[in-house]
Amino acid sequence: MAAVCGRFLEPAVVRGLAQASAARPGARCRYFSSSALLRANSGEPPKFQPPPKPVIIDKSKVVVERRFLSPEFIPPRGRKDPLKYYIERIDMIRRRKVLNIPEFYVGSILSVTTADPYASDKTSRFVGICIQRGGKGLGATFVLRNVIEGQGVEFCYEIYNPRIQEIKVLKLEKRLDDNLMYLRDALPEYSTFDVNMKPVPYSPNDEIPVNQLKVKMKPKPWSKRWERPYFNIQGIHFELPEEIMEEAQKLSQPWIKFDMLREYNTSELEKKIWNEVNEKLKK
């Protein structure tokens, strides 16, 4: 109430009022009406201040917290010392306590503000769609792509870079693939996103929507032969002739999914790391 009236009253008067109400916390401000003071200052009728919107907390729905462990926490398979990843995890959690790194996936639209010493207000903001999340541990990166004034621009940000001041998720969604590098060879309309777009609200309860969009490509040649089964891309609307698709299918290796040596079951590891990370974050 003091903040609202602050525009019309002098600060000294506001402070006096605040002290009066704080000194006797049980006292109700029945005899005090802001509108009277407003009228006292200026002869005009008071401007209508709409009441603040009520915040509805729906307690009937059970709030199920989504267990999302960021992929950079899961150490890769190989002859590596787990101590290295443990030490990195400690540093990652320290950084996360300072900066809120939200949950996002490949295909979500993010806006990132970084510190820039050469900009007028010392920050630079970039909005784009996340096309790739790479790296494990402190060196984890994500690549944002956008088309600005007809020119495609990609930025590779390190998640734990101290120059990053804010990461905001404007639209949280998943796509059909884990890697959207093919957007470089797709028509530019699929990579353009409004720099000033409003964030789309989402509640932590909902399932993450999977965008079933199939992208149309520019004519060949592409940077990579995306029609080949090695890339396993679901999100392209191929309009290639049948011969090329059959040629590509000849290179498929259907036995790979039965090769048990390639499986990396991370469920046990994820649970342990999730508990460890949560405990430390709560402290």
Added chain:
Amino acid sequence: MRLSLAAAIYHGRVHRRLGLGPRSRLDMLRNLVTALVRHERIEAPWARADEMRFYAERLIDYGKRGDADEQAMRMADFWLTEKDLIHKLFKLLAPRFQSYSGNYTRLLQIPNRENLDRAKMAVIEYKGNPFPPLIVVHRDNEKTLLNQLLKGYREDILKTRATQVPEEAPASLYTGTAV
């Protein structure tokens, strides 16, 4: 992960190169796994048996999931070329290994093959198989009382025979060692 072998296959790769290519390698290992599930103890070149060991153990893990599991059934269908063995895997081998958490197989080296190639051979078996054990533990029986007494008796007979000139038919020396 096999740490010793990873040095031989450079930069931490874990697949050996067998046969004509990746498909051929997998087919060869599939045949070996099928044979192992059928006979529960097979002889094979050491490299193939070592490569096959991982797949055999993972197959048991899939078998432990039960035949109601879609993924487990598909895996068993691919890896066992003889389809009656799928039933054996789920109904016989999986319950047998319920108490084990890993290490369902045993790999032992045997003398090199008799052929010209003198290949390094190994025998691989599932634990708990019905055959007699490969590693027979020999107890040292020389120090038992009975065997010491028999040894003393044998020495006595030899001594008396040495003094006496041989007239009668010699008594049997080997009355047999008690086991």
